[in-house]
Amino acid sequence: MSDSLSIQNLHASVDGNEILKGLSLEIPKGEVHAIMGPNGSGKSTLSKVLAGHEDYEVTEGTALMDGEDLLALEIDERSRAGFFLAFQYPHEIPGVSNANFLRAALQARLPKGEEIDAVGFYKEMYEKMDALSMDRKFTGRFVNDGFSGGEKKRNEILQMMMLEPKYAVLDETDSGLDIDALKIVAEGVNRMRSPERGFLVITHYQRLLDYIVPDVVHVMFDGQIVKTGDKSLALELEEKGYDWVTEELAVSA
Amino acid sequence: MSTTLSKAESETKPEQAVPWFAAPPVHDIALDLPTWYTEHQSESWDRFLDLPDPVRKDENWRFADLRKVRFSELVAARPVDNVETLVQRAKKERVEHFAAHYVFANNRLVYSEVADLPDGAVCLPINEALVQHGDLVKEHFMKEGETLGGEKFSALHGAATLSGLFIQVPRGCVIEKPVLIHHFSGGDFQAVFPHTLITANENAQVSVMEFFESVGDSEQNLVIGQVDLVADQGGNIQYVSLQDLSDLGPKHVQINSSRAGRDAKIKSAFVNLGASWVRNESINRMQGTGSDCQIYSANLANGSQEYDQRTLQSHEAQHTTSDLLFKNALYDDARTIFSGLIQVQPGSHYTDSYQTCRNLLGSETAEANAMPGLEIDADQVKCSHGSTSGQISDEEIFYLQARGIPAEDARKMISLGFMNESISQLTGDEIKAHLFDRVARKFRGLDQ
Ligand SMILES: Nc1ncnc2c1ncn2[C@@H]1O[C@H](COP(=O)(O)OP(=O)(O)OP(=O)(O)O)[C@@H](O)[C@H]1O
Ligand SMILES: [Mg+2]
Numbered sequence: 047m048s049d050s051l052s053i054q055n056l057h058a059s060v061d062g063n064e065i066l067k068g069l070s071l072e073i074p075k076g077e078v079h080a081i082m083g084p085n086g087s088g089k090s091t092l093s094k095v096l097a098g099h100e101d102y103e104v105t106e107g108t109a110l111m112d113g114e115d116l117l118a119l120e121i122d123e124r125s126r127a128g129f130f131l132a133f134q135y136p137h138e139i140p141g142v143s144n145a146n147f148l149r150a151a152l153q154a155r156l157p158k159g160e161e162i163d164a165v166g167f168y169k170e171m172y173e174k175m176d177a178l179s180m181d182r183k184f185t186g187r188f189v190n191d192g193f194s195g196g197e198k199k200r201n202e203i204l205q206m207m208m209l210e211p212k213y214a215v216l217d218e219t220d221s222g223l224d225i226d227a228l229k230i231v232a233e234g235v236n237r238m239r240s241p242e243r244g245f246l247v248i249t250h251y252q253r254l255l256d257y258i259v260p261d262v263v264h265v266m267f268d269g270q271i272v273k274t275g276d277k278s279l280a281l282e283l284e285e286k287g288y289d290w291v292t293e294e295l296a297v298s299a
Numbered sequence: 300m301s302t303t304l305s306k307a308e309s310e311t312k313p314e315q316a317v318p319w320f321a322a323p324p325v326h327d328i329a330l331d332l333p334t335w336y337t338e339h340q341s342e343s344w345d346r347f348l349d350l351p352d353p354v355r356k357d358e359n360w361r362f363a364d365l366r367k368v369r370f371s372e373l374v375a376a377r378p379v380d381n382v383e384t385l386v387q388r389a390k391k392e393r394v395e396h397f398a399a400h401y402v403f404a405n406n407r408l409v410y411s412e413v414a415d416l417p418d419g420a421v422c423l424p425i426n427e428a429l430v431q432h433g434d435l436v437k438e439h440f441m442k443e444g445e446t447l448g449g450e451k452f453s454a455l456h457g458a459a460t461l462s463g464l465f466i467q468v469p470r471g472c473v474i475e476k477p478v479l480i481h482h483f484s485g486g487d488f489q490a491v492f493p494h495t496l497i498t499a500n501e502n503a504q505v506s507v508m509e510f511f512e513s514v515g516d517s518e519q520n521l522v523i524g525q526v527d528l529v530a531d532q533g534g535n536i537q538y539v540s541l542q543d544l545s546d547l548g549p550k551h552v553q554i555n556s557s558r559a560g561r562d563a564k565i566k567s568a569f570v571n572l573g574a575s576w577v578r579n580e581s582i583n584r585m586q587g588t589g590s591d592c593q594i595y596s597a598n599l600a601n602g603s604q605e606y607d608q609r610t611l612q613s614h615e616a617q618h619t620t621s622d623l624l625f626k627n628a629l630y631d632d633a634r635t636i637f638s639g640l641i642q643v644q645p646g647s648h649y650t651d652s653y654q655t656c657r658n659l660l661g662s663e664t665a666e667a668n669a670m671p672g673l674e675i676d677a678d679q680v681k682c683s684h685g686s687t688s689g690q691i692s693d694e695e696i697f698y699l700q701a702r703g704i705p706a707e708d709a710r711k712m713i714s715l716g717f718m719n720e721s722i723s724q725l726t727g728d729e730i731k732a733h734l735f736d737r738v739a740r741k742f743r744g745l746d747q
Contacts, residue, residue, distance in 0.1 A: 097701050100693070125703035137698035141716025141723070150712060151702040188716065205702060 048113035050074040051213045051244055056107035058095045065091045067269035068107070073213065073262075075112075076241040080255055081248045082280060083266030084288045089248045090134050092266075093215045097131040098124050111213060126155055128212030132202035132219050134248075139189035144201065145171065147189045148208050155209075174207045177237070179230050195222030203234050210238075215246045220254040232257030252284040265291050318348065324375030324459045324490055330426055333433040339441070343457030350451040359448025362636045362668040363607050367550065367576040373521060375459065376405035376489040379514050386410045389481040392510065394729035398422075398476040404483040404514065406462040406491045415476055420505075421467040422478060425494055428465035435467055439498055439529045443556035447580040447609035447638075452552045456492050456525045463494035463524075468503035468534075477506040477537075477730060482522070484549070485514025490521040497527070499534030499563070506537040508730055513545035513573070520548065526555045530563035532587060537566040537726050543737060544573035546602060554580045561587030561616075568595040568725055570734055571606050572741045579608040585619035585647075595725065596625040597718040597734070599741050600633035600665075610639040612654065614647040614677075623654040626721045628714050629665035630745055640672040641684060647677045654684040659691065659717050661745075711742050 051073040058066040065088045073079045083089055095102045096109060098121035109116040116124055139147065148171060153162050171185065178200050190198050199219050206214055216235070220228055235245065235258050247258055255263070255277060263280045265273040265288075273279065273291055283291070323344045353360045353368055379385070382404055389402045389410065399422050402410035408424045416422055421432060428436050446453050464480050484491040499505055511522060522544070530536050542551055551574040557565040569579045583592040598606050612621045627635040637656040658667035669686035691713050699709035715738060722734045 097697075099697055120706075121697065121700040122703050122705050122709075125701055131701055133698070133701075137694050139695055139698065139713060139716055141719035142712055147699070147702070147712070150699075150704050150708065154703045154705065154708070188720075209702065 050112070051246070052108075052110045053096075054108045056092070056095070056109060057105045058091060058102045059105060060091070060102050064105070065102075065269050066095065069266075069270050071264060071271055073244040073246055075212075075244050077261040078239065078245040078247060078258060079262045079264060080260040080280060081246060081264045081266050081271075082250065082283055087266045088269040089266055090217055093131050093134075093217045093248065096124075096129065096215060097121060122154065125151075125209070125211075130206050130209055130211030130214040132199070132206055132214065132216040134217040134221075136190050136198045136202055138191045138193075140191045142189050143186050144189055145185040148205065151205070151209060171208065174204055177207070178204055178234050180204060196224060196227050199223055200227065200231060203231050207234060207238065212242070213244045213246070214238075215248065217248045218250065219247075220249050220251060228254065229257060252280045255280050267291060267295070319370040319373050319455070320490075321372075324373065324492070325461065330430060332429055333437070335437055336429055336433070340458050343454045347451060347454035347458055350454055352451065353448065357448060359609060359638075361638070361670070364576075364605055364634070367605060368578075370521070373488050373490050376484060376486055376491045376520070378407060379404045379483070379485060381514070382409045385483045385514065388512070389483075389510070392512075393479050393481075394477060394508070394727075394733050396476050396729060397479045398474045400479040400481075401464055402481040402483070403462050403493065405486065405489065406493075408462070417472055417474060419469045419472050420474055421465065423465050425463045425465045425496065426461045432465070432467070436465055436496065439527055440496055441525065441527065443527070443558075443582055445582060446554060447582065447611060449552060449554050449578060449580050452523050452578070453525060453554055456494070456523045456554070459490070459523075460492035460494040460525065462492065464496075464507075466495075466497045466505060466507065468499045468505045470501040470503060472500075473504040474506070477508050477727060480507065480509045482509065482511050482524070483514050484511070484520050484522050484544070485518045487519045488521075490523060493522065493524040495524070495526045495538070497536055497538065498529040498531070499536050500531045502533040503531075504535040506727060506730070508539045508541065511540065511542040511544055511551060513549055516545050517547040518545065518549065520550075522549065522551045522553075524551075524553045526553065526567075528555065528557040528565050528567060530559050530565050530590075532561040532563060534560065534563045536564070539568045539570070539725060539730060539734070541570045541734060541737060542573060542577065546573050546604065547575055549574045550576045552578045555582065557581070557583045557592055559583075559585050559587060559590035559592055562589040563587060564591045564593075566593040566595070566725065568721075569598070569608065570596070570722070570738070571598040571600070572737060575604060577604075577606045579606070581608075581610045582613070583611060583621060584613045584615055585621060586615050588616045589618045590616065591619065592621040593724065594621070594623040594625075595721045597721040597738060598625075598627045598635060599718065599738055600627065600635055601630035601745055603632050605634040605636075607636040608638070610637075610654075612639070612641045612652055614641075614643045614650040614652060616647055618649045619647060620651040621653070624721050624724060625656045626659070626718055627656070627667055628659040628661060628718055629667055630661040632662075632664045634666045634668070636668045637686065638670040638672070639684065640674065641682055643675040643677045643680050643682065645676045648679045650677060650680045650682070652680075652682045656686040657717070658686070658688040659714060660688055661690075661714065715739055715742055
């Protein structure tokens with residue numbers, strides 16, 4: 047399938063320990079998929095493998111973005127090709143202002159010799175910050191430096207809105223957000239939903255999925271997708287806990 | 300251990316040095332100078348002749364490469380002939396809004412432009428100030444008795460200086476925009492001696508930015524500058540030195556002295572990008588209750604550049620505060636030395652004092668030395684000092700790359716950000732932007 051983010055039989059390890067153990071997942075353009083799964087099941091590992099983090103070694107499997115081999119690209123090439131990861135723990139970059147950072151990220155997408163239009167850039171950034179109820183002072187502040195947990199997450203969504211990716215993975219963007227912030231961020235994501243864009247939302251809480259309603263819900267366990275369903279699966283999980291899935295797995299094994 | 304050390308030292312001990320100068324390097328401005336000044340000059344010259352060259356045994360010269368401070372056959376700088384080009388350069392490389400702008404080339408004033416100086420503020424080349432306001436100059440001129448090792452340089456400076464600016468801001472007067480001073484220097488074995496004397500009287504305020512630039516390329520010239528900053532009660536001074544001399548050749552010594560009276564604030568900064576060897580000394584005395592000194596530095600050293608910086612934060616009254624943040628980014632075989640001392644003098648209770656030196660090592664062969672120090676003789680004191688050295692973390696690069704920024708650009712951005720942490724502490728958006736751009740320009744030229 048060429049109009050999707052397609053992951054087949056993905057195996058990845060860190061320091062020789064296998065964490066992703068044959069994971070398969072397909073997110074067609076226009077859909078929102080959610081992944082839920084216990085701590086340590088490998089959700090963030092999946093997101094970082096897709097982003098190209100060098101700590102993780104892919105030993106088997108493929109990941110294609112609209113038919114293009116994502117794993118063959120450098121980290122920055124993946125981003126420019128349209129992949130975006132909103133980090134669970136965004137890094138701090140002291141001394142680099144948020145505005146300069148975003149500008150450099152957009153500049154990197156332009157052909158050589160072409161300069162970003164500064165006026166248009168600020169206008170767009172302010173609009174998007176307003177949509178996320180982010181104070182203008184965040185443009186001058188250093189990237190994530192001294193930001194609260196919730197402010198960092200909002201900043202990730204701002205970056206996503208500015209970079210307009212084809213596929214976005216949101217790794218626990220909801221954790222650390224108060225209920226108002228959660229609604230604002232969900233609204234931002236919903237405004238970006240389009241037939242041209244796919245989302246993978248990693249979360250522990252059904253609550254987020256009330257605001258960002260998923261088309262498909264996956265359950266991840268020990269490095270694999272073990273169950274897939276519609277949004278009622280999230281409700282069922284919340285009610286019965288992960289034991290229910292593991293017990294079911296044990297029965298079918 | 301100690302025997303080998305002293306043996307090595309005696310082996311490398313230089314033969315009794317030839318004097319750096321054959322005669323006092325006073326330049327040729329004919330003036331009716333006050334007697335106190337000419338006496339100070341000749342006393343300074345005698346002291347210069349008496350003082351030994353720096354030696355390695357001296358704690359104040361620890362880690363310094365003393366081969367870089369052996370001089371001979373130096374002369375006072377001679378006039379340059381391409382003055383017009385220099386003035387154009389100075390006009391191109393300045394912040395847009397300023398109160399006044401002075402350009403010196405090899406000790407001589409070659410251009411001045413007063414844009415927006417409030418009434419009452421005195422802003423004059425020091426040689427004119429000596430003639431017109433001799434007593435005002437005398438009150439604070441080179442009054443700091445101590446140095447942090449640079450006494451021979453300071454004595455020479457005292458014997459020679461006749462260029463630079465005298466600024467006196469009277470009580471309650473605020474100079475909103477910065478005063479800019481360019482010092483161009485060049486010519487092999489020629490020396491310049493810029494002096495800056497800034498006094499802010501009660502509740503007065505001024506910001507000064509000084510630029511050190513080379514006339515030519517790779518000339519073996521020497522700059523020995525000294526800066527006196529004196530803020531009376533409630534006074535506020537910011538002083539920024541941007542040293543961007545040619546990378547190969549020029550050597551730059553600058554000795555800053557700050558004295559803050561009651562509730563006064565003095566912010567001073569060294570930004571070093573050029574020169575083959577730099578020695579910065581910064582003595583900060585918080586003399587009045589509630590006074591505050593902030594000292595910042597951002598230094599980008601590559602090739603075989605050596606930046607040697609020594610500081611003193613001396614708390615001499617109660618409720619005084621000070622903060623120091625020095626940042627060095629080093630590449631190739633560059634060396635930096637930071638030696639800082641916080642002294643809380645007896646009875647200076649309720650002092651808050653901080654001192655941080657951070658080094659970003661961009662190569663295996665670069666060498667950053669840091670010697671933080673603390674002496675406390677008071678109660679209810681909050682002090683901290685520390686230094687770190689490290690490389691850019693892979694996680695930071697990953698984060699930028701994950702947003703589409705190529706690894707090489709990511710490194711440069713992070714390094715620039717590292718320097719900017721110090722620059723961003725200064726006051727004035729145009730000043731900060733100018734410094735940021737100058738540092739960025741040097742980064743662009745580096746292969747990391
Ligand atoms: N860089 C690493 N080095 C060592 N172990 C790692 C590394 N990254 C992940 N792991 C391990 O891989 C497993 C999966 O971690 P991962 O962060 O992907 O889980 P997760 O599903 O995102 O958990 P959480 O819900 O707590 O965020 C864990 O056991 C973790 O300790
Ligand atoms: Mg995780």
